[in-house]
Amino acid sequence: MILQNMKQHMQGPLTLAYNWLPETKILLVGLAWIATFFLGLEDVRSQSEGKSKPNILFIFTDDLGYGDIGVLYQNERKKRDDRSKPWTSTPHLDAMAREGAILTNHYAAAPVCAPSRASLLSGLSQGHANVRNNQFDKAIANNHTLGNVLQKAGYATSAIGKWGLQGDKRWSRNDGAWIGRPTLRGFDYFYGYMRHVDGHEHYPVEGLYRGKKEVWENEKEVSDGLDKSYTGDLWTAAAKKWITNQVQNDSKPFFMFLAYDTPHAVLELPTQAYPEGGGLKGGVQWNGKKGHMINTASGVPDSYIHPDYANATYDHDRNETTPEIPWPDTYKRYATSVRRIDDAVGDLLQLLKDLDIDEQTMVVFSSDNGPSKESYLPDPYVPNTPDFFDSFGPFDGIKRDVLEGGVRVPLLIRWPEHIPPNSKVNTPSISYDWLPTFADAAGLPAPANSDGVTLLPALTGKGVQEKGLVYVEYFQNGKTPEYKEFSQKNRGRSRKQMQLIRTGNLLGLRYDITSADDDFEIYDILNDTHQMRDLGTQSAMDSLQRWMKERVLQVRRSDTSAVRPYDDELIPASRVEVVSEGLEWKTYQGDYPWLPKLNALEPVEKGFFSAYENFAFHTKPQNLFLIRGYLKVPEDGEYTFTFRTNEKAFLRLHDLILFDADYGYESNQILKSQVKLKKGLHPIKFILRNKNHLEKPFRLEWEGPNLTKSSIPASAFYH
Template sequence: MRKIVFVALLLLTLAAYGQSKKDSQKPNIIFILVDDLGYGDVGVFNQNARKAKHDPAVPYLITPSLDKMAANGAVFTQQYANAPVCASSRSSFLTGVTQGNAVVRDNQFDKALEDNYTIANTLKRSGYTTVAIGKWGLQGTATPWPAHPMKRGFDYYFGYMRHSDGHEHYPKEGPYRKPKEVYDAYKNVANDLDKCYTGDLWTARAKQWIIEHSKQKGSEPFFMYLAYDTPHATIELPTQEYPKGAGLNGGVQWLGTPGKMINTATGTIDSWQHPLFRNATYLDKTTGTTKPWMDVDKRYATVVQRLDQEIGDVLQLLKDLKIDQHTLVVFSSDNGPSQESYLKEPYTPQFFDGYGPFDGIKRDLWEGGSRMPVIVQWPGMVQPGKTIALPSLLSDWMPTFLDVAGVTAPARTDGVSLLPTLTGKGNQRPTTVYSEYYFEGQTPKYPEFEKDHAGRIRNQMQMIRLGDWVGVRYDIKKQADNFEIYNVIKDPKEKENQAARMPAVQQEMKDKVLQLRSVNASAPRPYDGELVPPVTTVPAKGIKWALYKDAADWVPEMGSMLPVKTGSIKRPDVAVLKGSGATVVTFRGYIHAPADGAYTFYLASNGKAFFRIHQIPLIDADYHYKKGEERSGRMLLKAGLHPFTLSVKQTEATPELQLLWSSGSFEKKAIDFY
């Protein structure tokens, strides 16, 4: 009996150890980003409600795989794209910074993603194998491309490099834009891709990569950025119906033979319409007659349904490989729905109500252009059927994924980890929802849109969210222009502008947008020359310091970590690190600007450092920083007190730091701290 009990206890102990070891493993992470899919295009966000009306005048799309993913996980109802256009939105996702601080802004397609910390190189340093498949468009225009994905932290890349190539979905035969290029690492393989529809191609390559990784590296974690170029631009059809089944032994499959790279590279390109939509009709209430769907609407419905099958195929593969329980999957679009088709028939998201309960489309900062249909699946960690109403941005995923990996995000990131909200554990920090964008054009004159929105001149636009209140400015001429202010919880269509009765919120928004963004000469704004306003309340004097232990290679963002020691000091002094066993010190306090004007700040360290004033990243002495090098940053400040955060990471036995400033009225000297 004792022997039986001993064996039973041993087995229980080993099982518990195995489970503990499994729980301690870093999960795989897959981020699926689709192109120009509206919040209202997805079943659980809008289309299922349209279907439930049983109204012949209300056509609808179907997304059963995404609906199932939502039932098994969580939906974000208030997550925003960083920008209402693909290149800028994707750049912010990859770098974790808002459009107020991004290098790629506005419509800067093919501009090089900056050489700094990215979601890929930070996860790679945290033990992940990293892969990007699909659309890139951030490679730069020099030869060789300076910002190829494999130069920004990805171990492997397969996909469209150039932005314009992603406007069409047949790399070899597509008649609209030639020649197109698809890269396998650094080699253009487009000539081998006969009849390859890109939605199927990216899916098959992603599946094959996951299979190979699972065989070769077993439980080692991976991060996959799966970036589709559909349903964007030319609404081209697949060659054939989707192969039966899904996952390991079904669905699309990678064959790897030039001329026959995938198992759907057969038939006729741009030909197959889903039978559900081939003969679809709707009731035209204006005439009282039944009409067939336009060809472009059948195409759009087919492409969205195909995209849904492709995503379901990937999710089934995770189950077949028995890694679904250990994989975090996030689905999102990059901006609101588009009215492009590149075909004889123009497409309009009106037909399927692609903007959902909002006004605005792609290139608008109304909610319809910015709200994203975000779904998260993570078995055992995210409660099934959960609805998350937390306001957030795509740039929050970088700190979230790093938090999942067990490391802190770089101080450079503007976002915050969403892990506490996803898991229901810990305290969720608020994020700053902010966007700025320039585009010559107008909000479409759809009759469903509010009269004040339809036909609105865009030009310089800006959006900020404070709590339930969203401030929006269109056609900005100067900083004094007022925000329109809407309660987007009670008023999602932004019908009632509350600005007239909210002067304090108006001023807070005007101040805030100057306190969180940096000037970028390649994307000029009418408020670039404005002085950053000081705080309006008088804080306590002195500088607070806190020491942390952190093993990351970069200067960490310490907002969610507990310090090992704290104290007060009159001036930043890294000597507080000596003998503490800590690796990072953060100083928080206030700078006193004696007069309105331009101030230049200078920082040098024998470690690494990052310096912000308000929320503005002023000096990055972290990434590729050379010991002792002086770096500087210039700001326009109004007279008064301005909060700063200085984080320093030191490995030297004798840490050193120098922080100075100058202005038009004085030479370089020690800073006047409050």
């Protein structure tokens, strides 16, 4: 019998150069899909349910910089033996890196908490996510999420720690109802802070610096009894309890989103040393007793400094004749907070070993954005500034910057027997790639609306890595700090509207954007990490400069709640030559919980048609269709597209989402979309489900300059 749903991968080097295939290239997925499509007998979803799926533990920290991790930067500072450069240690994270892989070119989707988390959880870039800029506590859109995708793939799901995407009355007319809380976005279980601002205080009962906070378990507030519970320990204990219960009582694989609210903001200290050992018997433990809920809920809150830092000194003036001075208490606190996260990671990894699920669990560790200069500490504490430890690493910029230091984040991943140890993956990637990656690991293609790509080929060294989109947009008043570690040109930069796009090793950057015509600064980001040498003014970069200006308009939709100066710009046509009129079509077989991305699947049939309205959809035994080609726009202007379908469909124009008739779509619901387009050819890609084999499963119309509302004629389509 043909093995089902097993991926046949081409062997390739683990450390991949950024050498991508063209977008039109189809990736082979393997024997399972071939068996499914050519035999046409099996439900692909049921096949994936029979496949061994990894548990997934995603550990997400708050404002932890790329440079805060030992193996990424701090160990290098230690080796220099420069007493003017204080350094910290993360031994457990370093061990995790040795046992797995470091993604050296990984980006957060935004340089601040809320939009970064929204993009991660939804699989959408900041050109499509509904939470942008500083929209804290705005409800994440009711669409595909990491939670509900993995739920439908057969996982038990949980979210522990900080959420901040629940919704409140600032962003909708719902009187503050939490319409975006985790249990309504695909998580079976939630324990943590619901509100964004609550994450600024790490003792919910005592509220030492920011007042008392609420802790929620699903829909119940449970802070009563959490005395002396430092959240860094509380979330770890809750995570260990849930994982243990899940493994011992349920055969389902699990997905956990473990979101720490440290080291962000107030820099409060734990009550005591991290308990020895780890896992089932050691480390932090859940006691479940009111007033002593976890085993570190004793001692004095905000008191413990890690002994490695308690008496730490440095030579501030780089002068051997000057006596070394103690670290200011602010930085002892920051280092202790980071080390506490490191201890928690070691504790959790030991738990996986104790439960005998170590080799069956993928563990990912990352951060939401670059390091912050916030501390919320009163006098006489000195302010927190990330340049004390160079928490931004070898980059310029911090939280709220689109410079590398604001969006390049640590990413470590460990998956024994799948990801080779001591690996470095140099492929540029971004946080919204994790939704398709986890779906792939679960044996399913990603939902069609995802802006990311699966990273499994790059991580495992098997198969060909698809080209991804690394794109960031963000608005913030103020200026970049004037740290001496930054290049002169990046000190005190006015931020405002910012944008980043990366292609290969070249990165395009715009600060204080006033129009779509503003030039990009272009950097060879591998050899110029501080972004000192702008290549964008060179004539050799003219074509790339033009491509970047066009590309950033082709991958996004405007959002009236986050206005950009290029929102009203006409979307440029593609610079392509076509062969003839008509569109390419392909059919696929499979029953998925969502409309799938089809680029990783093998088609059953394919061909071309001149007019889709005359195409015999109902004669095809397959239920999934991919239609693509180019739409010829007759003249510049605003076009209104109207669409409806009997089942499910998804349309992109370029890479922007034109219609999403998948999640929550009701049959024959009329959708409208307005876009401003330049005259010329615009690529269109259309995924359709026609399980009922209807003759005319959809209707697509347009109207625009000198065009009354009508079906789009065959003469407007090319391939």
